Amino acid sequence: MSAHVIKIRNLSKFYGKNMGIENVSLDIERGEIFGFIGPNGAGKSTTIRILMNLVFPSGGTATIMDMDVVKDTRKIKQKVGYIPSDAGMYPSMSVIDFLSYCSRFYGLNNNDNRIIELADMFDLDLQRNIAELSLGNRKKVSIIQGLLHSPELLILDEPTTGLDPLMQSLFFDLLRNENRRGMTIFFSSHILGEVQMLCKRVAIIKNGNIIQVEEIDSLRKKQLKKVFIEFENRESVEDFVINGSGNLVNGLGNTLSFIYSGDINELISSLSGIKIKNLMIEEPLLDEIFLHYYKK
Amino acid sequence: MVVNRNLFNMEIRRNAFSLMIWMIVITLLISVTMSVYRTFADNQSKILGMVSLIPKGALQFKGISNFSDLLSVLGFYAANNVIYMMVLGSIFSIVLSSNILLKEEYNKTAEYLLTRPITRSEVFFSKVILLDLNIFLLNLVTSTAGFLCMELVKRNPFSISAFMVLCFYTFILNVLFGAIGLFLSTLVKRGKPITTQVIGLVLIFYFVFTISKITEGAADLGYLSPFRFADVNATSPYYRLNPWTLLYFLGLSSLLTGISYRIYRRKDIYT
Structure with missing residues (x-):
């Protein structure tokens, strides 16, 4: 068999x-x-x-x-x-x-x-x-x-x-x-x-x-996270760059969201010098993972 | 084994109530109708005057070649049998057959039934045999009721063999409508009930048959309708089972059932 x-x-x-x-x-x-x-x-x-x-x-x-x-x-x-x-x-x-x-x-x-x-x-x-x-x-x-x-x-x-x-x-x-x-x-x-x-x-x-x-x-091991950041000003949104992020999406106002596959500590460090209003890190939806991995 | 006993028993239970209701309704209609026979027969001269006003064609489509046919108990029964057993029985058959496979799809129970260790052939034949058994039982009970009513109200003896032929024509007509309903149900791609459409189909066939009988020059149109082939002229001295008619009904029923089986065996089931 x-x-x-x-x-x-x-x-x-x-x-x-x-x-x-x-x-x-x-x-x-x-x-x-x-x-x-x-x-x-x-x-x-x-x-x-x-x-x-x-x-x-x-x-x-x-x-x-x-x-x-x-x-x-x-x-x-x-x-x-x-x-x-x-x-x-x-x-x-x-x-x-x-x-x-x-x-x-x-x-x-x-x-x-x-x-x-x-x-x-x-x-x-x-x-x-x-x-x-x-x-x-x-x-x-x-x-x-x-x-x-x-x-x-x-x-x-x-x-x-x-x-x-x-x-x-x-x-x-x-x-x-x-x-x-x-x-x-x-x-x-x-x-x-x-x-x-x-x-x-x-x-x-x-x-x-x-x-x-x-x-x-x-x-x-891919440790994917969905990150949502609301910045103090528009310039910060436009200047923000980090390794491990895919499909950066500019939202309404000064917001940015993306799927992050890197080290979470690196993400926090990169935000330390920037003034932000809000930060949310959550599990991505399956569709968002597809978007991150397979639509790029 | 072609029939799955578990499914067959379940189907008997599922359809028993509906079968019972149809039996009761048709038996009551026959009983009520036959109860007026004696009054009818006792007032021949008055009724004769009234009936003479009815176009001959209108009588013919009920299987009455002349008014005196109506005065015999068998002629009276046969004329009414067209409506009660042939039309209502055919509606019962086509509604049951069009739903017997399809209901598993639109009720979404096919997901359970067809994922059991049972083949499509077993499902199909268990249900077809149940269908024909239901049609047979309906015909048996209502014909027996008709026979008993005739025995109760008759003035003169009637031909039992002619009565049996009439019952057999009714049965094979109902079986054919059962096969038509089954065939149509296998053509439905995404499971949804087609009850209204199939009832409409029986009525259209009956309408075509009626038109062909009462309209001169439209007689050939009647051949499009199965009702045309079920001879109800039971009082005729030449009334007997026509082998070609038998072949028509059984051949067409078998053909439609065979095609339905082939379609169902390879049908994609969506729920």
Whole structure:
């Protein structure tokens, strides 16, 4: 058996003349938590939907556990769990009925113990009707249905939407535990922070193309910061130069903002002789990182 | 195995309430209509005068070749059956079939269903068999109700074989509309309901059929409508199942179902 649980080669999907993804190639190793990040519309969901055989590729191949995602989809899905970003449920069913219905597809006719174990973990009332559930509780149901057959591979598409921070932390702990037991996890998100928290490696996708596949540690070393400075006067804005800054953007009045990748102490030192009104340093958004690295 | 039992059982539960409502409504309509048969038959001379004012074509499109047909219980049932079972039954069939696959897309439940260890073929055939079972059950219950009503109100015996042929025509017409709805639903790219459009389609077909019957020179237009092929002239001594008509209904239904299957097997599902 191959060491790669997911193997994608030159995968493309076109919607008429519009490109969804183009020549995407990726290898996800057995037992790893792999992050898949990119802004909305970058092609993350298209890639995942091809893996789950919801849409068909225009070109290229994808295999899961050495099985073709189109031809062997039934066998693949027996071993794969999928947590979608936003999916509807059958509103007239109770939570337990829905989860039992999902279980039976895997031949698990008496799966109540596993369902109860997961529901307890997420503090979810199994007897409630799905129509009565809040977005957060529906997300919990979605998470449980993806895990109830203890899959070898778990594919998650923006799974944290609607989860409060406490539940998110619990969910990440659960994913780490399942990963320690051998589950491979393919985690798609547009939030860099949560991918950094969970994943070992990450692929960055933009406009349907994989831009970079790298270790999270090496991404962390880049120490990107978003800096916003409000100067006392306009001259200071125009004279300000510092190494490590990209895409300096002049804002309203005497303000300047940029993504900074250098030493933070150097930035502070360079500002020591200049009169400033305000200084803000924060985590950049993923889009801003893209702008910093890939649009230059 | 082509049918997934888990999905099939779920679909039975999901559609049971709607099926029940349709059964009750059509059974009530048939019962109420048949309850006036005796009054109708007992006042032949008065009604004959009134009916003579109705254009012959208007009677023909209800399968009545002459007024005396209406005086027999089977003729009376057949004339009303056109509306209740053929039109309403076809609306039931096309609404159910146009939604049976598509609802998983526009309700966004396809994300769960199609990511289970189940093939597109299993999903398709589980739902198609459920669809045809629903159409069969609706026809069975309403035809049985019609039969019982006729037995209760009849003045003279009626031909059971002719009644069975009429029921069979109704059933295969409903099955064809089921196949049309299924086919149209597979053509929808981004999941959205097409209920209004398919009901409109049944009514347009019925309108075309009506026009072809009551307008001289427009008879050929009727061949565009499936209603034209479902013979309801049950009181005719030559009334029997026409093998060409049977071939038309079953052939077209199978063809549309086959094309729908091919499309659905390779359809991109968006939610």
